[in-house]
Amino acid sequence: MKTTDHPREFLLGLYHQLVLIREFEERVKFLFLEGTMPGTIHQCQGQEATAVGVCAALRSDDWITSTFRGHGHALAKGLGVQEMLDELFGATTGCCKGKGGSMHMGNMDKGMLPGIAIVAGGIPLAAGMALAFKMQKKPQVVACFFGDGAVAEGAFHEGVNMAAIWKLPVIFVCENNQYGASTRIDKVMNNTCVSDRAASYVFRGETVDGNDVLAVLDAAQRAAEECRAGTGPVLLELLTYRRTGHSRRDACHYQPKTEKEQWFARDPITRFAEKLLARGDVTEADLAAIKARIDQEITDGVERAKVAPQPTLADLTTDVLA
Amino acid sequence: MKRQGIAEALREGIAEEMTRDERVFCIGEDIGVPGGWGGAFTVTLGLSEKFPGRIIDTPIAELGFTGMAVGAAMMGMRPIADMQYGDFLFLASDQLINNAAKMRYMSGGTVKVPMVMRAPIGATGRGSQHAQSMERYFIGVPGLKVVAVSTAYDAKGMLKAAVRDDNPVMIFEHKLLYGSKGARAEPGAVDATSDIPEEDYVVPLDKAAVRREGTHVTILGWLLMAHFAAAAAEQLAKEGIEAEVIDVRSLSPIDYETIGASIRKTGRVIIVEEGPKTGGVAGEIAAGIMEHCGDALMASVVRVASADVPVPFTPILENAYRPDAVRIAEAARRLVQS
Structure with missing residues (x-):
């Protein structure tokens, strides 16, 4: 897929999303290390193109499920910087009123369940959501994000199998970043090609360059069409790499230097920027302006989040039952 | 009015809810197979013909179909999940505990999970893994x-209330109380039939039921133990001891108002539980009683529960494992004399 296949504004929109996720994550990392932000964090620097490419292929009433590494998915699905920062600061104005936190970002009005922090836990949920759409005769699809680590859990098999036998409209999106926490994929799988799994359930799987946002978009659009046509599910394996630790202060000493260098040279944002500049109608200044706008939005957001209203003790026992 | 057993009453309740609300559907193993059993205890027998596409037979995948029920519920459906044996809930517990139960809280009150999980429990000649008391x-x-x-009336009314509730509700049933028939009949079954009204009704999910009034001792039980407690009370009455029998029925939340009112009258309480004594529901209720009406107790709380062992197979040991009317009556006599 070439950048000339899409209008300039659409592509700049994708670029904006990619940079928004990167800058959001970098600022969150700073705030966390600085000690101003509570909790723990699992970040997605380097994996931005998977979230942006998939969500750009969805309609606003389609759904996603996410994981503990969900900030990118949330921003790509349309959650606002402010509601997410507020959530990270534990404020009542957060997208989950401060009761979810980093690992459970979500917003039901924007088609995103709270993130599921049990690695394959969202897979049966997504199958069930798709079952509901099918029974309700609605044309919606659900994109279910999970990592390569989730493939080893039983819930993967059970959820994927049922989606397959009932041809449910689920795009199973495996972000294969080569590591389940600190364990390399080849230590835990004889066949490290995750998309091969689809064939054993008799549906279509595809491995895609997950650091190429347009390749992801194209694959996700085709998958969504198939799901809407009743020929789903589809398994997309998006090859990518985490530029930051699994969580907290993880320094990634388990990632070999040469591997890191190879992957860092394939950074999704740098690569997309190069493609945009090669079009001729996008300038360095255009891209710099986008980044500057995002930086300002995040800076303003952090200032507001730091003073956003914290819950009172009365909030402890609300929202348990409907 | 008609006389029905629990399996029939549940079946009728499910059918009525499915007719009333097209969002209701059933999901589980062997629940709608043509020529099959209608679930292991016949509860959904015949429903797949009546409701095509809404009685969903799943692979043997308890974690998976439970997660699917949670997912469908969040998207506006009202699933009734059928766990073939309660023991399999361990497989499904990640989806129940981490997702169904927490989604509302984690989302700051924006998610609803209106699902029902039905599960049979009870020691019934099947050894250790198709027998545990899972409610604990x-x-x-x-x-x-x-x-x-523990009765057909409650089974239908609580099923209906559960389907209409916006929260995940777990309904525990007992294999010896279903009144399943034919090849699915249970040896040693206990009569739990009720007169079922023709008209629609619900039974609240948070109220205990006083099954027998008495003044000397309160006996709390649920499922099979509610029946055994009632049988013990009959025997005790012949000896001049009037036991008040309460079917606790609602295990979360526990109705301390009804339980407390009884204890304030009797001053003595026995909690009967099928299941190991350690870490059970009875211990929780005992602590709750101390907090709510401990001042009214004239003697220590007594638990009659199973031994701290896995459920044994051989009938002589299984019968020793499960509390019965004789043991309950003995405990009551001792307590009343104390």
């Missing part, structure tokens, strides 16, 4: 409602 593992999970049905 779920009563301490905030976000879940847990009930146990």
